[in-house]
Amino acid sequence: MDLAIFLATLLFGFFFGNKSTVASFTPADSYLIVCGSSQNVTLLDQTYIPDSTPQSSISLKSQGAASVTYTSNSSTTLPSPLYQSVRIFSTTASYKFNIKQEGRHWVRLYFYPLPNSGYDLTSATMTLVTENFVLLNNFTFKNYNGSHLFREYSINVTSDTLVLTIIPSNNSIAFINAIELVSVPDELIPDQALAISPSAPISGLSARAFETIYRLNLGGPLITPQNDTLGRTWVNDKKYLHVNSSAVTVAVNPLTVRYRALATQEIAPNWVYATADHMGDANVNNVNFNITWVFRVDPNFTYFVRLHFCDIVSKAMNNLVFNLYINSDLAFGSLDLSTLAGDLGVPYYRDFVSNSSADSNTLTVSIGPDTMADVTDAIMNGLEIMKMNNEFRSFDGLSPVETILPVSASKKNKRMAIIVGSVAGSLGVILLLGLCLFCLGCGRRTKDSQQGGHSWLPLPLYGNSLSLTKMSTSSQKSRTASCLSLASTNLGRVFTFQEIMDATNKFDESSLLGVGGFGRVYKGTSEDGTKLAVKRGNPRSEQGLAEFRTEIEMLSKLRHRHLVSLIGYCDERSEMILVYEYMANGPLRSHLYGTDLPSLSWKQRLEICIGAARGLHYLHTGATQSIIHRDVKTTNILLDENFVAKVADFGLSKTGPALDQTHVSTAVKGSFGYLDPEYFRRQQLTEKSDVYSFGVVLMEVLCTRPALNPVLPRDQVNIAEWAMTWQKKGMLDQIMDKNLIGKVNPASLKKYGETAEKCLAEYGVDRPSMGDVLWNLEYALQLEETSSVLTEPEDNSTNHIQGIALNPPPLEAFDNSSVCMVEGASCGEEDVATSAVFSQLVNPRGR
Incomplete structure (x- = not known):
């Protein structure tokens, strides 16, 4: 589309469609707080209230030393008016918000190390947590490539309060410039999405927290919170395209976008669906290529990927059928957009859950023609990538809230009273249950000894420390016996978790060999100096108990010079760990x-x-x-x-x-x-x-x-x-x-x-x-x-036959x-x- 026409279309939509296109969503909770300021700050028609203003619904508590506020009076251009003031803490502090309506909320945080504040804010190291989630852990601008930091989280609040605790780390200080806490519709995040590789539904998303990593308006300009019912910012996608010429932008009047039951303004504004990228000229001989977007991500986390579509290019139904890929996986084949949406110009979206590419710290999204449909076009309008909290309920590291958040003396006493009461009340039940299990175990051992052999025990997914097989008496006495002494189990050595910890130096990151579909692989050394490759299962991985069990069953009965040997396994402490011989030259x-x-x-x-x-x-x-x-x-x-x-x-x-x-x-x-x-x-x-x-x-x-x-x-x-x-x-x-x-x-x-x-x-x-x-x-x-x-002839091959053009080499990726x-x-x-x-x-x- 010609640039002038494109801009004219957008201007038309802005002047004539803006107020009607942004329907009024009224959040039950809406806290807009500017920290350290003595007066209100207005930004994009929204008013931010100083955190020092007395309010019944919000309170600031700082333990020990008083807070310090600083307001910039310099003429230096700031990233945002919200960054002109800052509140600085020398000890743990917390903001407590009263919640009128439980459910999903935005938590938006703003940080900017104001110069001339009297403190070295760039060197400040801080941790931020809610009652349930770790948002930042030992964050410092020293390690951050940017002048300011904005973080947006989506958290399901399930109580009548939300407490945001700010903790100076390593005897440093902490600071914050602004906070937003705003209700959003619960329907914004579904409970179920389609996991990628292997393809299977995954549930329980409504209880998870999310951090926005990328939110793109494909083929269109920046969309500010003014034009989004939920106050989101959507940026242009050009910098993320691997080949700029592969995509052509297209735009229509936002008023022509017609919402139906599936998508709403809260899913994405019509400004997103009114622009798109579709197939362009990638300078290749065949038109059946991909448009690919490349994103840097943390490979240790799982990501929620939402893709937005609206057929604004076709003249008739069923003329746009294409394939969608996430990383190397076909996420949706033969996507017939107009059929799925019900008509042309109707928004449609799909949700997926994916990890990063298995051998890099990138996540890629691609669209390309479905060659079976004889259509040479593909389209996408918007794209969102959100990091999901890990198994420790954290977005930054492996430390759960309980190990970070200080606990007051009264809470400790209350918790201790609960623990003591629970223990005293259930001790008799536990002893009785233990006696029953002991008797049952003795009976089973007697039966097994009579029958001989080694049958499988039920193993719950990421379950308790039950061994996969009934161990022989010798192996029960010594879990550190050699492989030879454990040969009678036919399943290799049964490692204790402590042995695995010792072998890998507590899973030291310096011994990490790589990350795969099952989990992380570490280089280890056994007590006798043998080098090991230790594959530790990731509970969030789609590969789980079935693959763990199959690997042990298969390799335990296979020994060959050209098969990797399984030395043993560990299933203690909800772990699934496989131990192999170390292969020095890798794949x-x-x-x-x-x-x-x-x-x-x-x-x-x-x-x-x-x-x-x-x-x-x-x-x-x-x-x-x-x-x-x-x-x-x-x-x-x-x-x-x-x-x-x-x-x-x-x-x-x-x-x-x-x-x-x-x-x-x-x-x-x-x-x-x-x-x-x-x-x-x-x-x-x-x-x-x-x-x-x-x-x-x-x-x-x-x-x-x-x-x-x-x-x-x-x-x-x-x-x-x-x-x-x-x-x-x-x-x-x-x-x-x-x-x-x-x-x-x-x-x-x-x-x-x-x-x-x-x-x-x-x-x-x-x-x-x-x-x-x-x-x-x-x-x-x-x-x-x-x-x-x-003796070979001077040229004994046809490698240099004249007149035969060599195929061009593969284009270099990054x-x-x-x-x-x-x-x-x-x-x-x-x-x-x-x-x-x-x-x-x-x-x-x-x-």
Whole structure:
């Protein structure tokens, strides 16, 4: 749209539609407080009252030393009039607000270290908490990249008061410039949203607190609180676009936006739905590319993502069908906007819950055409990303409120009286219950000793410290026995939580190897000096008890040179911890791209692929019943100190079909880009599904690029499809890693390419077994080794055939140096198969 027309449309809406478009939402509670000021401050038609003004509904208490106020009289330009005064505290202080109507509220905080205040506010270190949530923990402007700080939280207040406590940390001071506490509709945050990777509903959001991280008006200008019924600010999205030319802005008169039952003015103002970004020119050969937005986030938290849509570009219904991606996951396929909204120009929104990209501190959102719909456009109008409190009810660190908030003597005495009374009243019941459980346990042990074997005990999700199996007498006596002495359990060593703490130096951040779908992985050292990889389950992860149990069951009965060994586990204190052998050289993927590690030689790559193939072949044929890995990829192939390849991460593994069956019917799980299309379509799992995934790995090893890279033209997005077109031309050397050019024997490369091509056959029946794959790779290695002792011709390959244009290299994303897959563990389903900034562009129906 022409810029003049765009601006004219916005001005028309502003002058003629502003008052009618912003309906009056009247909050039950509305506290606008300017701290340290002696007079009211007016900002955007709102009046902020000094915190020193006597009010029955708000009180300020400061323990010990008196508060200090400072008002700036300088002519220096301030970020906002709210920053012209400040209240400074040398001891703990609290603001107490009376709540008229329980429910969700905005808590907005303003901080600006005013100069010439007589205090070094830039060095001040402070903590802010409510009764239930930690908002800031040891915050200081020394570590903050900005001149001022504004934080907005959404908290569900469930009592008749809310207390905001400000605590100077480390014998410092604390300060604050302004506070807002305003009611919002409870419907603003639903109780349920769709979690990403794996896709499943997640409930209980209404009890959670949220911190606004990003709120964008896509394709439109800044929207101030004046034009939002809930006083929100919406900023333009241009700085977050990965490729500016990929998006074209479009705008209509805000009055043409028609709200229906799904969306309201409180969800987003019509100014948001009246502008949008849709597909532009990304300077690629094919129009089927993505628009991608990239956001920096804290990888230790989960995020609530709300996406706003309104079809303001179509002339008729059903003309806008596209795909939506969050990170590397297809969040919504074939989104038919006009059908979902009910008409053109009608707002629609969707909510998701997601973590950051598994191998970076970014969260990406992408939209792109659904190629099956034969539509080459996609649109989005608004985007919100909100951080959710972690398991410690904190937005900043791992310390819960109870360990931060000082407790008064009267509260301590009252709490002690309650505790003593409760203990005295229930002691008899506990003793009786304990006696019953003891008797029951003795009976079960007797029965088990008679039957023999080791059956599973029920294990509640993130439950108590029940062991996964009944331990033998020796292991009960000594939980620190060696692996050998615990072999009778068939499940490896049972670690105590204290042993895990000692091995990882209390989960020291310096020993962190990486973060995956199951949780964090730390490098550890056992008491005998053995190096360990300790995978600690995250209670907020979508991977939980099933993956934990599967991993132990599978690996406890599998021992092979090319499978990562499970040393043991720990399930005490509501923990789910897996302990593996330490793999010094980490995942195969980190040696292919995304890091500065030295390039692997062709012989090394062949030996690694052969090792992985041997591990998979053993899974398929070596056990009593075949095992299908179901998540074969370069991040799940680990390398030890000698670059010996070992297959890892068995959380998604399944036992293969029985002798009288051809497949296992199961829900589709795995990683996009590696998924067998036949399995994806029919939900019928076979060993040949692993073979297909391994074929993708072979191409990834050769070409050193992600399995999916949506920024490329459509025919290059999927490495399997792209590489196969070159393989069928007999020109696979044209797309190989540039570090291998001129260093690969043509016969070896030909055999390698033929093997990968067979693995990637459309139908499983046409694919070879892993045994056949292994044989062919070993033959390719023999061809390479044979050629190394012969005199090679001056140019023995077709790498430099004149007249053949090489494919353009993948466009550079920003820094993808962080490694998702770490030694001894993998990132699970959340692993990003593409670069750190692109979501995949895949056909959700399979090829």
